Amino acid sequence: MITLEATYVLMGLMVGGIAAVNARDATNPRRWRTTAFWTLYALLFLAGSYLPALVSGVLVLSMVGVAAAGLGQGTATSSTTESRSASAARWKNRLFVPVLVVPVATFAGSVALKGLTVNGRPLVDPKQATQIALGLATVLGLGTALVMLRPPLSASITEARRLMDSVGWAAVLPQSLAALGAVFAAAGVGTVIADLSTTYLPLGTPLAAVIAYAVGMALFTMVMGNAFAAFPVMTAGIGLPLVVQQYHGDVVIVTAIGMLSGFCGTLMTPMAANYNIVPAALLELRDRYGVIRAQVPTALILLVANIVLMAVFAFR
16 A cells, blocks of 8 residues: 655655755855755655654754755756747747646546555555645656656756755745644644633634634744644644534535635745745845735635635535
């Protein structure tokens, strides 16, 4: 049976390749620090499930130390500016085909893989079908790009290195914050939030509970910087005990729209550095918060829409 470990291996191989490219790039003034950072990250993906928790913790702290010392970025690329411009002129909007393959294949895989069996056993872990489908879809998208564009085989890992070095340590934030959310949930933060909510908020109607959950997801995401970190805390504190159990909301609809409400918070916070601050730096915007300012109206509109959708469909 294919489990999420297969996705970890794919990630580990990619990050290990990024470390190898950095080690060979003499144009990176801090190539050995950068190589060490990505090597440690690759080890966590490849062996983290088998290492003692203490060893994994030491590796994470080592990554922090290396990142604090400063990472570098090389200038080597897989192609020239002229060749990229020529390729863009040739392919035009068809360049988005490999990118669009990923969400389409992820959706199809998450639906189809759950029902596939081999000798009476599931082909993939049903609880992790979506994540596994995403990993497979990413490989499919890469294969589509290689077939369409026919770049050198090394181009994919070279360009992955260029992108990840541009993002730097912020690339680790989503995984770290999601883990932090699990720690908060295990520590009982959700129970504390539930007690505070029921004590100080007027949650006597399903609509009030929905508003508290959706807005709480957005606000806590803004603090944490990641909806995956906010989700276990707010869902354990408000979503499940109030919206689902007390007012009998549909758990699938409530949790799905709750996560989308959290993503509204992602659009409005500098804590989501890899989404909002790094793009501003890559685009060389004068206003480092320009991306956030542009996204706030859309985020608020979507948050209101999520509240309406949850209130209408969760209690049918």
